[in-house]
Amino acid sequence: MAMLEIKDLEVYYGMIQAIKGVSFEVNKGEVIALIGANGAGKTTILHTITGLLAPKKGTVTFEGKNITKVPGHKIVSMGMAHVPEGRRVFANLTVLQNLKLGAYTRKDKKEIDETLEMIYKHFPRLEERKNQLAGTLSGGEQQMLAMGRALMSHPQIILMDEPSMGLSPIFVNEIFDIIKEVSKSGTTVLLVEQNAKKALSIADRAYVLETGNIVMEGRADTLLNDDSVKKAYLGE
Amino acid sequence: MSFIQYLINGISLGSVYALIALGYTMVYGIAKMLNFAHGDVIMVGAFTVYTLCSTLGLPPAVGILVAVVLCTCLGISIEKVAYKPLRKAASPLAVLITAIGVSYLLQNAVLLIFGADTKAFTSVVPIEPIKLADGQISISGETLVTVLVCLVIMVSLILFINKSKVGQAMLAVSEDKGAAQLMGINVNSTIAITFAIGSALAAVAGVLYCSAYPSLTPYTGSMPGIKAFVAAVFGGIGSIPGAFIGGILLGIIETFGKAYISSQLSDAIVFGVLIVVLLVKPSGLLGKNIQEKV
Numbered sequence: 001m002a003m004l005e006i007k008d009l010e011v012y013y014g015m016i017q018a019i020k021g022v023s024f025e026v027n028k029g030e031v032i033a034l035i036g037a038n039g040a041g042k043t044t045i046l047h048t049i050t051g052l053l054a055p056k057k058g059t060v061t062f063e064g065k066n067i068t069k070v071p072g073h074k075i076v077s078m079g080m081a082h083v084p085e086g087r088r089v090f091a092n093l094t095v096l097q098n099l100k101l102g103a104y105t106r107k108d109k110k111e112i113d114e115t116l117e118m119i120y121k122h123f124p125r126l127e128e129r130k131n132q133l134a135g136t137l138s139g140g141e142q143q144m145l146a147m148g149r150a151l152m153s154h155p156q157i158i159l160m161d162e163p164s165m166g167l168s169p170i171f172v173n174e175i176f177d178i179i180k181e182v183s184k185s186g187t188t189v190l191l192v193e194q195n196a197k198k199a200l201s202i203a204d205r206a207y208v209l210e211t212g213n214i215v216m217e218g219r220a221d222t223l224l225n226d227d228s229v230k231k232a233y234l235g236e
Numbered sequence: 237m238s239f240i241q242y243l244i245n246g247i248s249l250g251s252v253y254a255l256i257a258l259g260y261t262m263v264y265g266i267a268k269m270l271n272f273a274h275g276d277v278i279m280v281g282a283f284t285v286y287t288l289c290s291t292l293g294l295p296p297a298v299g300i301l302v303a304v305v306l307c308t309c310l311g312i313s314i315e316k317v318a319y320k321p322l323r324k325a326a327s328p329l330a331v332l333i334t335a336i337g338v339s340y341l342l343q344n345a346v347l348l349i350f351g352a353d354t355k356a357f358t359s360v361v362p363i364e365p366i367k368l369a370d371g372q373i374s375i376s377g378e379t380l381v382t383v384l385v386c387l388v389i390m391v392s393l394i395l396f397i398n399k400s401k402v403g404q405a406m407l408a409v410s411e412d413k414g415a416a417q418l419m420g421i422n423v424n425s426t427i428a429i430t431f432a433i434g435s436a437l438a439a440v441a442g443v444l445y446c447s448a449y450p451s452l453t454p455y456t457g458s459m460p461g462i463k464a465f466v467a468a469v470f471g472g473i474g475s476i477p478g479a480f481i482g483g484i485l486l487g488i489i490e491t492f493g494k495a496y497i498s499s500q501l502s503d504a505i506v507f508g509v510l511i512v513v514l515l516v517k518p519s520g521l522l523g524k525n526i527q528e529k530v
Contacts, residue, residue: 052414076420088415090408092524101408104401105420153420 009058036209081155091135102152140171248379250487256464265474275461281442296360311435472523
């Protein structure tokens with residue numbers, strides 16, 4: 001059974017249909033990439049999964065439970081974290097306050113501290129700047145904070161929306177290395193990216209999204225060498 | 237001597253404004269909306285105590301407790317019925333106009349029940365005034381209590397927001413509702429708690445305001461409400477210490493304006509000061525102006 005299963009999802013913005021019947025699944029331990037151009041519907045799908053948007057049709061099943069109608073704030077404690085597009089860190093709060101908010105649904109102080117230690121190990125820079133306001137961090141550091149904040153909930157699956165957006169090439173590499181580490185430590189990853197080459201290089205499987213439909217799916221290394229994917233998304 | 241007496245009167249008036257402004261600024265800071273009905277919640281609080289204590293003769297403590305509970309429920313209900321359905325509305329003006337509507341609704345409801353004539357409010361503060369300098373200066377018990385209550389509430393609010401989990405959730409909601417929800421924060425109940433606290437403060441403010449200025453009508457809340465809003469903007473809306481400082485300063489300015497310039501012009505002076513402050517420092521005295529990275 002898949003860990004996360006999306007079935008016949010249809011999402012509308014008013015009259016406009018953004019997602020036109022999308023189905024896919026994510027298995028435990030996998031890194032899945034959802035790639036596609038601007039406006040293909042990648043972010044909409046993630047927002048629907050974590051309850052920021054409500055679908056018109058279709059279901060989202062997580063660990064065998066239908067979570068389509070579960071209110072957004074209850075999804076985190078079920079084991080799903082979401083790193084939103086544009087990072088959306090709380091700019092007027094410190095790095096540490098941001099991280100602690102990531103553990104908002106957890107109760108055990110000792111466990112939270114252990115997770116915090118683990119995150120500082122992944123992101124030493126966050127420990128150095130823990131008392132700094134998040135708004136004063138650089139874009140790459142904010143991305144690290146957004147990822148660290150999501151990991152504070154100790155999720156089984158983490159959804160990442162365009163983690164490389166607006167970052168310098170050095171930071172992009174660093175972020176992707178961290179995603180690999182996160183995956184290795186046992187967290188399942190659903191990654192949405194415009195940087196298809198990077199995403200495919202770390203993913204196990206991938207789905208290609210075009211104007212609200214999945215047009216192609218398969219193993220990431222196969223897609224990386226597919227001529228039409230190369231032409232449309234890899235700029236080769 | 238009269239200067240010091242005016243100063244004390246100013247602080248007395250100002251601490252009432254500050255108390256009301258704390259509620260205004262709290263709701264604005266977290267929910268990002270101006271609750272123009274805040275002043276009328278104050279009036280409802282005062283009428284509750286008037287009914288229970290002045291009419292039915294119950295002890296003040298009971299009256300205050302009931303007023304706080306009633307106003308808290310009123311605040312939560314107003315938010316749920318009138319503001320929450322509009323939270324996703326295209327224009328923030330929709331909520332603002334609704335708030336003005338709620339304000340008139342409360343005024344007219346009380347008008348219907350109690351009538352338009354002025355009620356004499358009995359002070360809930362039993363402390364005798366303190367006389368200084370051979371009786372030339374007097375500090376009323378109401379002044380002492382209001383200033384003290386105001387300070388205690390301000391410090392408690394600051395501690396609550398910075399130290400408690402709910403407080404941190406409030407800060408998260410105030411910055412980004414969507415991201416807050418992704419942390420597992422229930423945005424609706426967090427905003428409801430904010431309104432509950434704001435309205436409970438309004439009840440306390442109402443009782444203390446009417447103890448100091450003991451005439452009560454259905455419109456009693458509207459002018460102090462607007463002045464407290466000015467105080468909150470003056471101090472930097474959204475800032476809790478700002479609301480306190482803004483309120484005290486506003487009370488002093490108003491009292492000095494009345495004493496030394498003209499009692500008819502005192503309100504004009506108050507609003508004139510607001511315009512000057514906004515021209516010089518648009519975010520208010522203690523308002524934050526952090527540039528966000530995009």
